[in-house]
Amino acid sequence: QTVVTQEPAFSVSPGGTVTLTCALSSGSVSSSDYPSWYQQTPGQAPRTLIYNTKSRSSGVPDRFSGSILGNKAALTITGAQADDESDYYCVLYMGSGIWVFGGGTKVTVL
């Protein structure tokens, strides 16, 4: 069974930079896994941030960026703001119509 792993939590200072990662139990993440990233605050629906590895969804500020770092997908927040404090999820496409979410990373800005 494929497992997608994210860091459970990260803390970042206002104005700072943080990089979240998304790893695959069965090997490396590549652009062919079409990683995408979602932001969710408590009680709210997810919001799409990044798709197809590094494309920003409509209206997403450019302080959010996606990439492949080594063998993982990555989401970098540059110049973190207080309202970036959220849970962040990645999802990978496994092929054959199957998608797998990571467990999510809780980001605290303080």
Added chain:
Amino acid sequence: QVQLVESGGGVVQPGRSLRLSCAASGFTFSDYGMFWVRQAPGKGLEWVAVIWFDGSNQYYADSVKGRFTISRDNSKNTLYLQMNSLRTEDTATYYCAREFWSGPYGMDVWGQGTTVTVSS
């Protein structure tokens, strides 16, 4: 504007059935694949199912395969999730989401969710 509105959630006993609906508006529904994604209380997101734009193919997470059925009525701009043999572990908020039109790029637009509680 693009909008997805889920309905049909509620409290149901284990072993019973429930059907969720997702009404789409503001876009050409029949052009897009659609997802169901769920989130158990205090837990992360879990992909449940996806259906192609024309309904010709459906795929399911192992946790729901054989019990849940995703379907759509493009004439009514509505997505469905038929949930049978419900278990307590199916308790979650269920979100419908539109797939990106241009490829297998994940979830583009999300509804606000509907809550399903499976309890005796």
